[in-house]
Amino acid sequence: MSRTVKQKNKAIAKSCRNNGGCPYCEGNRLHKHRKKLLAYKTNTNNN
Secondary structure (H helix, E strand, O other): OOOOOOOOOOOOOOOOOOOOOOHHHHHHHOHHHHHHHHHHHHHHHHO
16 A cells, blocks of 8 residues: 545545535534534523
C-alpha cells in the first residue's frame, strides 16, 4: 500500500473529506445528537 493524496472531489464541497467540515456533512453526522438534545429540551420544558 502506498500513501496517495485523495484527488477526487466529494459530492457537496471540497472541505468535506473525513470529518465532515461542510454544513451538509456536519448535519448528517450530528443528526442523532441534535434529536436527543431537542427531546431533552422539550422534556424539561414539559415538566
